[in-house]
Amino acid sequence: IAGITQAPTSQILAAGRRMTLRCTQDMRHNAMYWYRQDLGLGLRLIHYSNTAGTTGKGEVPDGYSVSRANTDDFPLTLASAVPSQTSVYFCASRDDLGGYTFGSGTRLTVV
């Protein structure tokens, strides 16, 4: 089934640890995005990539990094996790008709 796969589904992480959230799509969409969802704040853009080899900062990029080595994969890395990064993370991609596909999310708890 075409779509976006995120892993892990959920994770409890000790503060200070490094963590990579994985995102893979099989639709050959050029644009991909990472969002975090927090109660009362909706979804906020962390980083995006317009095409393989390029990335850009969104609204809340601090403490996060991304890479886009190929079209299919767009991992999000927390170099040194802090409790304020406890959130639900969604990966998304944009098709050529302007529609967006979202992954099922990763629930991350930093303790």
Next chain:
Amino acid sequence: AQSVTQLGSHVSVSEGALVLLRCNYSSSVPPYLFWYVQYPNQGLQLLLKYTSAATLVKGINGFEAEFKKSETSFHLTKPSAHMSDAAEYFCAVSAYSGAGSYQLTFGKGTKLSVIP
């Protein structure tokens, strides 16, 4: 830059009553507009989207929304609420932001409660 304002973080309606969830946007370029629904502990599900065709957009589960450029609004309605409509609803705007980039910006969400 673009932004979305959803009026009312929490809306309660009686079962069978009209559902009206308000969304206003700002965008300096023609936008695409979306409504998503999220049930507890689940991901986002697309309800409907406006992509510059008909201004009245019909979506799934009996929902519809009307794009009003003069009012910069995209309110979501359903004639008769059902218990299964209880969820959180997000309005979002997508517009070209330069350098080949499109950004999808979300409102803060409206939680809909349906009273039996």
